Amino acid sequence: MKIRCGYDLSYYCPQAVAMQFLLSVHPTRERDLVTDQVMRTDPYLPSRVVLDHFGNRLTRIMVPPGEIKLSADFVIEDSGLPDVVDWDAQEVPIDRLPDDVLIYLMGSRYADTDLLGDIAWQLFGGTPRGWGRVQAIVDYVHNRLRFDYQLARNTRTASEGHQEQVGVCRDFAHLAVSLCRCMNIPARYCTGYLGDIGVPKVPDPMDWSAWFEVYLSGKWYTFDARHNRPRIGRIVMARGRDATDVAISTAFGPAILGRFDVITDEVDEQTVHRHSYSGQFPSSRMDGEQPMPVLSRG
Structure with a gap:
């Protein structure tokens, strides 16, 4: 099956602040991407992508004072199978x-x-x-x-x-x-x-x-x-190890979360061919939890 994923976020920074984001799919799932998972920023800001200590793809951005918007919209292939269950799996000494x-x-x-x-x-x-x-x-x-x-x-x-x-x-x-x-x-x-x-x-x-x-x-x-x-x-x-290591966003200074929209939904083959994954899909929702404030240090 094919799944459309993405997000539309905004932050207000009263002063210039270094921020980092864990918004990319994990490197182990990149081979399943049907379209590129491009992070778009408005205004455009240069970014640097690195792997953190846990192998996650981390995006680093220096954000100027004012509002920054981040968005992405992509399609990924999935097996369509439920999580594996193996009652024979044993503990390792x-x-x-x-x-x-x-x-x-x-x-x-x-x-x-x-x-x-x-x-x-x-x-x-x-x-x-x-x-x-x-x-x-x-x-x-x-x-x-x-x-x-x-x-x-x-x-x-x-x-x-x-x-x-x-x-x-x-x-x-x-x-x-x-x-x-x-x-x-x-x-x-x-x-x-x-x-x-x-x-x-x-x-x-x-x-x-x-x-x-x-x-x-x-x-x-x-x-x-x-x-x-x-x-x-x-x-x-x-x-x-816990939510500290996988915070969606971390700001090393004041940053106020504004807009927060996350999308994920199964899409059929006709929809995949008909759209260019640039915000033209109907909106959908996530099955998760209420948006949490940005992790801020400073």
């Missing part, structure tokens, strides 16, 4: 884990494992190891938290989400990641496009979505504690 996987056992800014370790072992110490244990964690988080984007808070940690029992998709992911790490199962946070494909349409305007991946039997598998079901059309943009 820590001494056999690849070196680059070890970091996903450690606590991080939002995955405060030191506050959740005792709870994790009480809840999941007796569950079957491997896929069954991860699924038990996903079931628990899915039932523990209530999704409410009106109560979104970009400083909420996993332990706070567990205590408050409410959150958005990033909170579901943070809690599940933390509980997996407490059980010595490597887990990493993911963000990307996830539209209403193969599920009932939801009319509310939303955001990019968050989920997580777990390392079992020598490979990474996708889990989604918010939806708790295999989904179709998941397009990963960035991976990291």
Whole structure:
């Protein structure tokens, strides 16, 4: 299948500020692009694209005072298959884990494992190891938290989400990641496009979505504690330890988020041939969460 993705964002900067964006699809999905994922800025600003420490494609821009608009509109090929389920996947002993996987056992800014370790072992110490244990964690988080984007808070940690029992998709992911790490199962946070494909349409305007991946039997598998079901059309943009590593935008100074529109939807072959992916498609929405404020430092 072919999926149309894109965004239309704006920020107001009262002074010149360096900004960075994780708005490109992950390099592992670039081979699936049908059209170029060109970031357009208005006014035009030079940018530099680099790979960050986690292998994500990072765009760096020096933004002058005033308003900046960023947009993209592209089509990507997808298998149309739901997330893989493998009940035979097993945990890998820590001494056999690849070196680059070890970091996903450690606590991080939002995955405060030191506050959740005792709870994790009480809840999941007796569950079957491997896929069954991860699924038990996903079931628990899915039932523990209530999704409410009106109560979104970009400083909420996993332990706070567990205590408050409410959150958005990033909170579901943070809690599940933390509980997996407490059980010595490597887990990493993911963000990307996830539209209403193969599920009932939801009319509310939303955001990019968050989920997580777990390392079992020598490979990474996708889990989604918010939806708790295999989904179709998941397009990963960035991976990291938690939301800090995959912030859609980071401003090293004041930047006020204005416009925030994200699109993702399946398109048929006739539509692909009829349009040039330059904003001519009808608008659609994301199945994710309420827009979060830009991460600002300064």
